[in-house]
Amino acid sequence: MSREEAAALDAVDPLRAHRDQFELPEGMIYLDGNSLGPLSHAARDAAQTCIGDEWGRGLIRSWNTAGWVDLPQRCGRRLADLLGAAEQDIRVADSTSINLYKLLVAALALQSGRRTVLTEAGNFPTDLYITDAATRAGATHGVRRVAFDEIEQAIDETVAVVVLSHVHYRTGARHDMAAVTRRAHACGALVLWDLAHSAGAVPLNLAGDDVDLAIGCGYKFLNGGPGAPAFLYVAPGLQPVLENPICGWFGHARPFEFDDVYEPAAGVDRWQVGTPGVIGMRSLEGALSVWDSVSISDVAEKSAALFDGLAAWIDGPLADAGFELVTPRDPVRRGSQVSCRHPDAWPICQALIEAGVIGDFRTPDILRFGLTPLYLRHVDVWDAGARLAQIMASGRWRDARFQAQQRVT
């Protein structure tokens, strides 16, 4: 594909107008929206209104007059289509890590007759750590970590809960949510899906796939802002029987009556804990409004085309430079990213950043590029491939300044 052909795709892109809703730095090609999504006008406006008007002028009254108290629910409503779930089964609260802990501890208590938690080897660290910790807390449980391809066959009658990232953060490989969930249910296990790299990236159908539990992140494909609050989903049938182990006052049936005894709220409201972080939640709410007019199938279709555009560089000019595609080629087996392997991924990533292309490095040898169809153009991906090819051809990435290891996220 030539740059002209990429530009021609952009001209007929049904999502092309959405790019103007974001404040993208001039001249930067941002392929890291799967790590931190960019600022939208809507998120900025919502946060500023929250700070100046609601907090500044409304003060304490804004819990009622600006509806702060309903924010976890309002954000849930805006997530419903993206998750393929009913709004009353979704809330925004806390962080992804904390939501995982709450739901997993609760699910293990419900499944107390079973011995094993099953997860994927190499899952995102926080998922591994919290799975280990929640399991240690319940003395009869142990964790099994198995490879991506072995998950389904490893589910048996001993498994209490399967904890999986739907899309893997490093490789971009995607599990078959319906099939894994079906297999788990056939064995009497529950499944808890981490949707950090799925929500806003791939079509989801939590209700249709009969998913039990899910959590996910507000600051990646959803563009809610750095460290944005996270979401959680609980299937209607599980809502009355799961108990939040961290029972804070915002999860009480009547928080403002200040009862001495905890009575969990009905439905998913019991998964709130403390006072919600309002500014971050308003920013997320603004960011989610961008999705109102977006068809997730348009997103998936454009993501596939962007993938093909970048994969053509990796399979072509960059293969000779030592690059190897890691992300599955089958669109339904992957998320919305391109991960490739190169033994010198770190300095190459740094040289690419200097050239205005922001991707990220994942230890030990992965270059990861997020494909975010709301604001990325086909020409952006073409230019990113071309600049990477130039860097490899020139050997510029070998410069000493690109070698030093630094913290990255």
Added chain:
Amino acid sequence: MSREEAAALDAVDPLRAHRDQFELPEGMIYLDGNSLGPLSHAARDAAQTCIGDEWGRGLIRSWNTAGWVDLPQRCGRRLADLLGAAEQDIRVADSTSINLYKLLVAALALQSGRRTVLTEAGNFPTDLYITDAATRAGATHGVRRVAFDEIEQAIDETVAVVVLSHVHYRTGARHDMAAVTRRAHACGALVLWDLAHSAGAVPLNLAGDDVDLAIGCGYKFLNGGPGAPAFLYVAPGLQPVLENPICGWFGHARPFEFDDVYEPAAGVDRWQVGTPGVIGMRSLEGALSVWDSVSISDVAEKSAALFDGLAAWIDGPLADAGFELVTPRDPVRRGSQVSCRHPDAWPICQALIEAGVIGDFRTPDILRFGLTPLYLRHVDVWDAGARLAQIMASGRWRDARFQAQQRVT
């Protein structure tokens, strides 16, 4: 005291210049800064810089270039003087409720040979709920709730952890932190202090009082913004031996190496969990900068004078209208608030809000007024007392529109 005498106090108030650092709505007397502190210019600037420059332009790079990754520590540094503790023993993370859960579960594991958690009857609900829940999770533990005055004598060798609010949210009564901590240590118990109504309100000396554990809230006297992130303190000697039950990736010794096995960070960094909520934390950091030039002893002295000003109304003209002071009169036995009792506290509170004086109602019969010396003047308190006296004299609070019960925070 006359209004002129109140104005004369304001003229020589060493804190008077700080009022200009806040964006207070014109004509409103805000006596609810103990529920939600007001917006400061510094908090607004920090949040706007974070949104527009750091997120908008810096994007993912801001984790390093804007130092987002150090925010929990930077906020801790600004809290050190207010808490009377070393900055390396403090972090900002999550919500007060979640920090309580983390520290209490960890402390109970350390004290596993002991049977009882001791707390105060009528403690803030979330403290009661989480104390109950954390105790149920450890099968050998039970909770004892005793009255404020019976705490010290109830501490014995069976007590694992004492969980107390230093200043009571309803009454404003303050425990003797040094004495309770000493008594607990003599019995081999740990103490976990909730400083939600203490930090920024009264002088604290966590290190000098040999405090084990403390948590607190960023959005009350510290003015960090609605639902601002919370803080926690762990005594140096306990830092290596307490394990965070919610071990997320940000509490790992090397989070960006994405290890498969959790290795807790040294010191208090292990109490971080997920990705911090950056916008809320930057707002809090800005708000805390206001305290840099403030002497907490000036705050305590002015708080005592504001208390006397309002108590004079309650003891005088308002006593005949059925008001009764609830907050202790001895300054070292109370926080920075005035709580009084009236059988019709709810409609009176609503009528007072309509008259431009924002206090709050706490079930069943408490009117609560926060005293926040950074931005409240003596004339504000005088005017609040006068308006309340007018409302009672006119009987206006009996109007039907003030009777309907609504959600309040």
